[in-house]
Amino acid sequence: MINRFSVLFPIFFAAILAFISYWVQVSVENESEKRGNKLSNSPDYFLTNFKTTQTESNGSIHFILSANEMTHYPQDDTTRLKKPLFIRYKNNVPSSKIEGGIGFVSTDGEEVQIIDNVKVARLETETKPKMELFTDQLTILPNKDQAFTKRPVRITQDPKTVVNAIGMNYDKKNGIMTLLARVRVHYEKPVKKNNLNVQPITQNKNLKK
Incomplete structure (x- = not known):
């Protein structure tokens, strides 16, 4: 043993x-x-007052993407933006602006996602009034001129049109905006400002007779 x-x-x-x-x-x-x-998970580099510009084949500006801060993360090769601002140009003149609290740029740069107090503004022109869109998340495909979200959106257009909906797809090249669900529209017909001036002028003419 x-x-x-x-x-x-x-x-x-x-x-x-x-x-x-x-x-x-x-x-x-x-x-x-x-x-x-x-x-x-730690960033490998960052920039302050970040700005990038893409031009058309003829040299005119297509869009400008800027931010207060840009931080790159090597693990998934993504870029995070603080206070991003996306400006779309037409004939070298700004036509629309998109801004928000935080932005994320994909690895290939083909997709930009903006979250937190997102505001889209179509600037006023001679033929189109100013229009603004508000949401909390928006995905932009800059090279395709498309944007979309599945989140609630609120759209206002001068003078007194308000649209609320759930989800939105926008195709700028074809000029089509599609609202996906629960669409509600409030519209007020604008009052003509010159209506009040008609009666006094008529009275003056009668007095001359």
Whole structure:
């Protein structure tokens, strides 16, 4: 019995040492992996007063994307923007503006997502009144001139038109905006300002007669 115990004890002790060594190795690897993930989540560079411009083939400005701060994250190769501002141009003149609290740019730069107090403004022209859209999330495809959201939107247009809906798709090239669900429209017919001047003028003419 003693001889059998003398043989088994070294084997048992070696097994315990092997298990302890394995446990230590796994623990170290897990800790290293956690630290590596934590480090990879850290940004590798950032810029302040960021601004990028894309031009058309003829040299005119297509759009300008700017932000107070731009931070790049190497883990997923994404870019985060603080206070982003997207300005679309037509004939080198700003035609619309999109701004918000935070922005994210995809790896290939083909998609820009803006969240937190998003405001879209179509600037007033000689033929079109000013229009504004408000939501809390908007995805922009700059090179396709498209934008969309599944979130609630509120649209106002001068002088007194208000539209509320859930979800919106906008295709600028084709000039089509599609509201997806629960569309409600409030419209007030504008009052002609010159109506009040008609009667006094008529009275003056009658007096001359």
